[in-house]
Structures are given as structure tokens and as C-alpha cells.
Amino acid sequence: MSLMSNTSxxxxxxxxxxxxxxxxxxxxxxxILVVVVLFSFTFDPTATESRRFGPGLLWLAFxxxxxxxxxxCFLREQGNDTLSALRLSVPDPFAIFLAKLGANTLxxxxxxxxxxxxxxxxxxxxxxRVFPQLVVVLFLGSLGLGVxxxxxxxxxxxxxxxxxxxxxxxxxxLTPLLIASTEATAALLDPKPTLRWxxxxxxxxxxxxxxxxxxxFGEYLLEE
Amino acid sequence: MGEQSAPATGLRFENIEKRxxxxxxxxxxxxxxxxxxxxxxxxxNGSGKTTLLRIAAQLVRPTRGTLSFTGNxxxxxxxxxYVAHATMAYDELSAEENLTLFARxxxxxNPAERVSDLLKAVGLVERKDSLVRTFSRGMxxxxxxxxxxxxxxxxxxxxxxxxxxxxxxxxxxxGTLRSLRDAGCTILMSVHGESEIASLATRAVRLDAGSVAAxxxxxxxxxxxxxxxxx
Amino acid sequence: xxxxxxxxxxxxxxxxxxAYAAFYIAPDEKTMHLVQRIFYLHAPCGxxxxxxxxxxxxxxxxxxxxRENKWDWLGIAGVEVGLAFCTVVLLTGPIWAKPAxxxxxxxxxxxxxxxxxxxLYVSYLLLRTMIEDPDRRALVSAFYGVFSxxxxxxxxxxxxxxxxxxxxxVVFTSGGLDxxxxxxxxxxxxxxxxxxxxxIRKRYELEELRSEVQALERExxx
Numbered sequence: 001m002s003l004m005s006n007t008s009x010x011x012x013x014x015x016x017x018x019x020x021x022x023x024x025x026x027x028x029x030x031x032i033l034v035v036v037v038l039f040s041f042t043f044d045p046t047a048t049e050s051r052r053f054g055p056g057l058l059w060l061a062f063x064x065x066x067x068x069x070x071x072x073c074f075l076r077e078q079g080n081d082t083l084s085a086l087r088l089s090v091p092d093p094f095a096i097f098l099a100k101l102g103a104n105t106l107x108x109x110x111x112x113x114x115x116x117x118x119x120x121x122x123x124x125x126x127x128x129r130v131f132p133q134l135v136v137v138l139f140l141g142s143l144g145l146g147v148x149x150x151x152x153x154x155x156x157x158x159x160x161x162x163x164x165x166x167x168x169x170x171x172x173x174l175t176p177l178l179i180a181s182t183e184a185t186a187a188l189l190d191p192k193p194t195l196r197w198x199x200x201x202x203x204x205x206x207x208x209x210x211x212x213x214x215x216x217f218g219e220y221l222l223e224e
Numbered sequence: 225m226g227e228q229s230a231p232a233t234g235l236r237f238e239n240i241e242k243r244x245x246x247x248x249x250x251x252x253x254x255x256x257x258x259x260x261x262x263x264x265x266x267x268x269n270g271s272g273k274t275t276l277l278r279i280a281a282q283l284v285r286p287t288r289g290t291l292s293f294t295g296n297x298x299x300x301x302x303x304x305x306y307v308a309h310a311t312m313a314y315d316e317l318s319a320e321e322n323l324t325l326f327a328r329x330x331x332x333x334n335p336a337e338r339v340s341d342l343l344k345a346v347g348l349v350e351r352k353d354s355l356v357r358t359f360s361r362g363m364x365x366x367x368x369x370x371x372x373x374x375x376x377x378x379x380x381x382x383x384x385x386x387x388x389x390x391x392x393x394x395x396x397x398x399g400t401l402r403s404l405r406d407a408g409c410t411i412l413m414s415v416h417g418e419s420e421i422a423s424l425a426t427r428a429v430r431l432d433a434g435s436v437a438a439x440x441x442x443x444x445x446x447x448x449x450x451x452x453x454x455x
Numbered sequence: 456x457x458x459x460x461x462x463x464x465x466x467x468x469x470x471x472x473x474a475y476a477a478f479y480i481a482p483d484e485k486t487m488h489l490v491q492r493i494f495y496l497h498a499p500c501g502x503x504x505x506x507x508x509x510x511x512x513x514x515x516x517x518x519x520x521x522r523e524n525k526w527d528w529l530g531i532a533g534v535e536v537g538l539a540f541c542t543v544v545l546l547t548g549p550i551w552a553k554p555a556x557x558x559x560x561x562x563x564x565x566x567x568x569x570x571x572x573x574x575l576y577v578s579y580l581l582l583r584t585m586i587e588d589p590d591r592r593a594l595v596s597a598f599y600g601v602f603s604x605x606x607x608x609x610x611x612x613x614x615x616x617x618x619x620x621x622x623x624x625v626v627f628t629s630g631g632l633d634x635x636x637x638x639x640x641x642x643x644x645x646x647x648x649x650x651x652x653x654x655i656r657k658r659y660e661l662e663e664l665r666s667e668v669q670a671l672e673r674e675x676x677x
Contacts, residue, residue: 002331005328005331006329009325009328009329010325010329013314013317013325016316016317016321017314017316017317020316021316079315080310080311080312080313080314080315080356081308081310081311081312082311082312082313082314084281084283084306084308084310084312085312085313085326085371086329087283088281088283088301088304088306089326089329089330090329091301148602151598151602152599152602155582155595155598155599158586158591158595159582159585159586159595160585160586160587161585162585165581165582165585168578168581169578169582169599172571172574172575172578173575173602173603173606175571175606175610175613175614176606176609176610176612176613176614179613179614179617180613183617183620198616202609202612202613202616205609206609209605209609210602210605213601213602213605217519217598217601220519220594220598221594221595221598223284223285223594224278224283224284224285243590243673244588244590245587245588245589245590246669246672246673246676248673287590
């Protein structure tokens with residue numbers, strides 16, 4: 001199916017471009033680290049306090065990082081007008097979105113996984129015994145960030161004050177995702193860890209709803 | 225390089241209007257381009273040339289009016305090549321990687337071979353592994369043209385193709401356009417004044433304030449159109 | 456024009472009557488007394504806001520599909536009116552909470568959800584000011600409007616579910632509604648809904664006029 005082959009070709013391009021410079025990945029990781037460290041000054045990271053505030057702060061850091069990291073997503077296609085080149089070459093424009101949201105989700109997930117050990121050390125929370133489950137939560141949350149963030153970055157690329165617009169548009173929208181991801185993460189970091197299927201189902205619903213909306217209406221965002 | 229994947233294509237713009245907020249880029253524009261014609265589009269900046277070409281490329285949707293073309297109405301994208309001032313290639317990829325990507329996206333048969341042929345034809349074989357970021361304006365133009373020709377289009381749209389090219393680059397471009405024209409491609413190109421490029425055209429049209437102001441098909445003088453003199 | 460005036464008159468009359476009913480007809484509530492009467496404004500405004508946002512959603516989808524300006528007018532009208540009703544909810548909340556419970560703000564499910572919705576739709580309005588070309592603006596904000604409305608059930612759902620996991624004292628209830636209270640509530644709801652219809656109608660017409668003026672200006676330039 002040409003949608004799948006186009007998506008994988010473009011996905012490969014996104015990966016190749018990023019891994020050549022690794023700019024986005026490194027700056028995002030450092031940013032999350034800075035935020036997590038700064039947060040630790042706002043409360044006393046003893047074990048119980050960390051378990052209470054830690055997951056929320058971690059996900060807030062991820063949300064902020066995403067709203068910054070996703071800025072270049074469509075902006076970088078404007079410089080050489082490569083967006084027009086893509087629109088001319090690709091029969092289904094949804095492939096462009098799929099490739100970008102796939103790459104963005106992957107990058108976010110990678111930075112998050114890199115942050116987990118650091119978070120565990122700084123805040124004294126036990127993560128390794130629930131690491132696989134944690135990755136599942138991170139994946140579903142990052143997918144939500146990727147879908148909405150990619151769509152909204154296509155919007156903010158067309159607006160003035162785009163550096164502020166993307167966080168402004170994205171963060172209120174992500175409230176449900178923040179709640180669900182934080183709850184699921186907190187349950188895993190509890191002394192008696194549980195995998196909260198209700199919140200995971202919610203995350204899946206979030207991802208599916210916005211992916212469908214993007215599929216239905218996304219191509220209009222690329223028009224001139 | 226000039227081979228086409230489909231028979232020559234004609235275009236027809238019918239009462240095209242394009243409005244951006246309060247500004248009309250094009251208004252009541254009707255133009256018919258015959259298959260195989262090489263049409264030079266002249267006009268001042270802001271006369272609507274770029275908009276018309278982008279509508280022909282189906283990158284811009286007209287506010288009103290229709291664009292139609294001869295032949296199968298569904299595979300128009302596969303028959304059109306578009307070259308503008310922008311490179312339309314990724315700075316962080318090499319010339320070869322760029323062309324390979326677009327060849328894959330357009331499902332070109334034997335992509336590796338086709339990419340290699342085109343790199344040879346545009347003279348970029350030695351620099352095929354260099355990142356496009358390092359290319360001069362002239363080389364970027366060559367990449368852009370190679371990309372546009374990957375799928376052997378029968379309609380070519382050029383937006384001021386010689387801007388920024390040195391005399392050597394212009395000569396190369398003229399030669400390329402000549403062979404494409406002679407191979408039967410329909411060419412629509414916007415030009416600035418009389419030049420080696422413009423003289424390749426078989427027809428000239430001047431746009432003024434978004435409409436057709438003069439047309440050699442209607443008897444106007446070719447050179448007058450290009451130099452904006454009223455004839 | 457005459458029909459419009461008549462409708463406006465009916466709406467104002469109904470609103471006046473329901474205000475009267477809220478103060479004089481509805482019986483006194485046993486714990487909160489006078490303050491509780493704000494419920495007849497607070498709760499229906501919340502529901503009306505959602506209906507207004509639904510109208511905006513219809514406008515947004517309509518524009519994406521049809522690309523006719525009238526759908527964009529419906530969208531902006533719905534959002535602005537919805538936001539106004541949201542603001543009333545957010546203002547009446549503290550007015551109710553402070554005298555009754557001594558807190559200015561209660562992070563209960565409905566109030567919190569309304570706050571998030573308010574932020575979301577304020578962003579919609581801000582987005583519109585950041586795009587100059589009217590067609591682009593309409594298209595892009597229609598898309599964001601669709602995303603925003605799809606988020607509404609998710610916002611309510613997640614906040615409500617979160618609240619059931621971490622319960623807080625329930626602040627804004629109607630208690631057990633006795634029959635008279637219920638009637639006054641419905642009266643209030645109906646009159647506020649009609650007000651919403653009137654406001655959306657007027658806002659739509661205003662946008663339509665603006666659009667006409669701009670079209671005339673363009674023709675004059677041409």
C-alpha cells in the first residue's frame with residue numbers, strides 16, 4: 001500500500017536527518033534534566049514526597065519538552081519549501097503526518113527512557129522492577145504527545161508568535177493525557193505497584209481519537 | 225532526460241480567481257496551453273505568475289474557477305514537474321539521498337538507475353554524496369530540476385528558473401529546457417525580460433494584475449510582451 | 456427584524472422571570488440559604504457553555520467540509536458565546552464557595568473541567584488573532600476547534616475519574632432537588648439556553664456584516 005511505503009520512506013528521512021545532527025535529542029534530554037532538577041528545589045524530595053509529586057512533575061517536564069521539541073517539525077520544511085516537494089510527490093498527505101508523528105513519538109520516548117534512571121536516582125524512587133510496564137505507559141503517553149503535537153505544530157507554523165503559540169495550543173489540550181499518564185506512572189511507582197488498565201485504556205482512546213481526527217482533516221492544514 | 229511517461233498534456237485554466245484575504249492574486253484568468261507548447265509567462269512582480277504556476281502544480285487551490293488538463297484527470301500529479309526558486313530538497317541529506325527519497329515516494333521504476341541517470345544528466349555525479357547544505361545556488365537548481373524530472377513528467381512548470389544562476393548555469397539551463405521542449409514536454413515558465421531562456425518559448429503571455437493582458441496567440445508581439453512594452 | 460426584536464424581548468422577559476424565581480419562588484436551602492441560589496445560574500451556564508461549544512464544533516466541521524464562510528461565522532460565534540458562559544461559571548464558583556465553605560476555589564470535577572475548557576477556547580481565540588489571511592485563519596481555527604471539542608469529553612472524563620480516585624469534599628451540589636427547586640432550575644436553564652441562541656445569532660450576524668464590509672472594501676480597491 002503506497003501509504004505505508006511512503007510513510008516508511010519519510011520516517012526513514014526523519015530519522016536520518018535527526019541522527020545526523022542529534023540536535024533535537026540532546027537539547028530535549030538536557031531540557032528535561034534541567035526541569036526535573038529545578039522542580040526538586042520546590043519540595044523536599046524525600047521518598048514519600050517524591051512518590052507523591054514525582055510522577056506529575058516528570059510528566060509536566062515531558063509535556064514542556066514536547067511543546068518545545070515539536071516546534072521545528074513543520075518549520076524546518078519551510079526553509080527550502082520541501083513541504084511543497086512532499087505534497088507533489090506523495091499521493092496521500094497523511095503519510096507526511098504519520099511519518100512525522102511516528103518520528104516525534106520515537107524521539108520523545110527515547111528521551112523519556114533516558115531520563116527514567118536519572119529520575120530514579122535523583123528522587124529515590126524504585127523504577128527498575130516496573131521498567132517494562134513503565135515503558136508501556138511512556139509509549140502511550142508519548143504517542144498522544146506525538147499525535148497532537150505534530151498536528152498543532154503544523155498549525156503554529158502558520159501563525160505569528162509561533163514559539164509561544166505551540167505550547168499555548170498544546171498544553172490545555174493535553175490535560176487528560178497528563179492526568180492519565182501521571183496516575184498510571186504513580187501507580188507503578190507505588191510501594192505496591194499496579195498497572196492501571198483503566199488509565200491505559202483512556203490513553204489509548206485519547207490516541208485513537210486524535211489520530212482519527214488528524215487522518216480526516218490533516219491534509220487541509222498543508223494547503224495554501 | 226526528456227522522455228515522458230505519458231503523451232503530451234494540455235492545460236486549461238478557466239476563470240481562475242485566487243484571493244488572499246483582501247488581495248486578488250489572480251482574477252478571471254482564462255488560459256489554454258496546448259500539448260507540447262513552451263509558454264513564457266511575463267509580467268511585473270505581483271502580477272500573479274507564481275500563483276498561476278502553483279495552481280498549475282496543484283499546490284494552491286483557486287478560490288474560484290477550474291484547472292483541467294487533457295488525458296486522465298486522476299494521475300495529473302504523476303505528470304507534473306515543478307521547479308521554483310526554493311531548492312525543494314533537504315539540506316541535511318545528500319543529493320543522491322534526496323533524489324532517492326523522492327523517487328521512492330513517487331514509485332519510480334528502477335529508482336537507483338533513474339537517480340543515477342539524472343545525476344549524470346544534471347552534472348552532479350561528483351557531488352552526489354555531499355549534503356545539499358553545501359551546494360551553491362546553481363547546484364541547488366540542478367538538484368531541483370533533477371527532482372522534478374524523476375517521474376518523467378509531461379508538464380513542466382518553472383518559476384523564474386534562471387534567477388541567481390551565473391552565465392554558465394543559464395547556458396546549461398537553456399540547453400536542458402531546449403531538449404525537454406524538443407522531446408515534447410509542455411512547458412510553462414515565468415521569465416524576466418528577454419533572455420536566452422525566454423527565447424526558447426513558442427508562445428508568450430503577459431499577466432497584469434492577475435489577468436492575461438497580452439498573448440502572442442492573440443497576435444501580440446513576442447518581444448513586446450517580454451519587455452512589458454505595449455504592442 | 457421585527458421577529459428578532461420579539462425574540463430578544465421574550466428572552467429578556469424569561470431571564471427576568473427566572474431571576475425573580477431564583478430569589479423569591481425557590482424555597483430556601485437548609486444549609487447554605489441565600490448563597491445556594493447562585494446554583495440556578497452556575498449549573499445551567501455550565502451546560503449552556505457546552506451546547507455553545509457544540510454549535511461551534513458544527514461550524515468548524517462544516518467549514519472544513521464545505522469551505523463556505525458562514526460556517527466559520529458559526530464557529531467563532533459559538534466559541535465566543537461559550538466562553539462567556541464559561542466565564543460566568545468560573546466567576547459564580549468562587550462567589551458560591553467563599554461564603555459557603557470559606558474557600559475561594561474548589562478543585563471539584565465540574566469547576567476544574569470548566570477552567571481547562573476556558574483555557575482551551577481562549578487559545579482558539581488567540582490563534583485567530585495570530586493569522587492574518589482570513590481563509591487561512593478560518594481553516595486553521597476550524598481544525599483546532601475540532602481538536603478542542605474532541606478534547607471536551609476527554610477533559611471531563613479524565614478529571615471526573617481522577618476525582619473519584621482522589622475524592623475531595625463535594626462543594627457544588629444542588630442537594631436533593633425538591634420539586635419547586637427543580638422547576639426553577641429548568642426555567643433558568645431554558646431561559647439561559649434561549650439567551651445563548653440569541654447571542655450566537657447576533658454574533659453570527661455581526662461576523663457576516665464584517666465580512667460584507669471587507670468584501671465591499673476590496674471591490675472599492677479593485
